[in-house]
Amino acid sequence: MLGIRARPQISKVTEPVARWLVKMGVTADALTIIGTIGVCAGALAFYPRGVFFLGTVVITLFVFSDLMDGAVARVRGTSGPWGAFLDSTLDRIGDGAVFGALALWYAGRGNNTILCAVAIYDLVAGSVTSYAKARAESLGMTCNVGIAERSERLIAILVLTGLSGLFHVSVLRDIALWGLAVATTITVVQRIVEVRRQSRRLVASP
Numbered sequence: 001m002l003g004i005r006a007r008p009q010i011s012k013v014t015e016p017v018a019r020w021l022v023k024m025g026v027t028a029d030a031l032t033i034i035g036t037i038g039v040c041a042g043a044l045a046f047y048p049r050g051v052f053f054l055g056t057v058v059i060t061l062f063v064f065s066d067l068m069d070g071a072v073a074r075v076r077g078t079s080g081p082w083g084a085f086l087d088s089t090l091d092r093i094g095d096g097a098v099f100g101a102l103a104l105w106y107a108g109r110g111n112n113t114i115l116c117a118v119a120i121y122d123l124v125a126g127s128v129t130s131y132a133k134a135r136a137e138s139l140g141m142t143c144n145v146g147i148a149e150r151s152e153r154l155i156a157i158l159v160l161t162g163l164s165g166l167f168h169v170s171v172l173r174d175i176a177l178w179g180l181a182v183a184t185t186i187t188v189v190q191r192i193v194e195v196r197r198q199s200r201r202l203v204a205s206p
Helices: 001-024 028-049 052-076 082-105 113-138 151-166 171-204
Strands: none
Touching: 001 052, 028 052, 028 082, 028 171, 052 151, 082 113, 082 151, 113 151, 113 171, 151 171
């Protein structure tokens, strides 16, 4: 919901930049691919070594490509199923790198098996959240419910992980991981309930 409400404000910034990128010959697909590579490289190069602030800065810089690819596609008039598919698929890879890198930290120098497991759970639950929506839409239903969309999840983990590295307060990462575990679980349940409600209505309708 936060991501939906913020889109008009974000567009005011991204549209002028998108028009400049189009003039430079940049395509939406290129931004999507570069952004994903950058996010993965930033996460896997820094987080497993405990370099959380700099790693978050690098990841955040490349996350902006995820904001820009859609804007560039609209300006170029190339928005379509392929771009949406590529963006959604590579988003899963980027999310996997972020949470996987945190899991590697806790499995290694972070020395915390429980938080390693929580990071893996957050990764899996986040993927299930996205899958539930995509599967519902493929069956002709909508699934725009839940307290933890991808944008909220990404903001929470990056902000608190970055601050934990800047101020050397590891509990901020703990809060982020446990909080996302709860919020994402609730979101999955909300989406299952919503699809169940819609499916019953479809079956009951003549």
